[in-house]
Amino acid sequence: MRTVMVSNDLVRLSFLAAVLRDAGIESILLDHHVSTIEGSIGAIPRRLAVLPEDESLAHRVLAEAGEASVA
Numbered sequence: 669m670r671t672v673m674v675s676n677d678l679v680r681l682s683f684l685a686a687v688l689r690d691a692g693i694e695s696i697l698l699d700h701h702v703s704t705i706e707g708s709i710g711a712i713p714r715r716l717a718v719l720p721e722d723e724s725l726a727h728r729v730l731a732e733a734g735e736a737s738v739a
Contacts, residue, residue: 669696669717672726672737676713684716684735691729693722 672688672695675681681697688695698715718726730737 669698670720670723670726671698671715671717672723672730673716673735674713674738675716678714681714681716684730684733687733687735688716688718688726688729691725693718693726693729695726 673681673684685695685697695716695718698717699712700714702712727737
């Protein structure tokens, strides 16, 4: 899996997952449980990840949506 976005904003991550899904790219939210266990204080951000073969397209899709993805 390749990380394309790191954030503690669940609404933003949900929106970006929907944007990727609309482009035909499956994504997964990593570190959700660890972040919840530590109390969601922001010490452990959540990561939105895609398959390696979808990474370049995911970066383009996120850029078109006005989001700066992780390089």
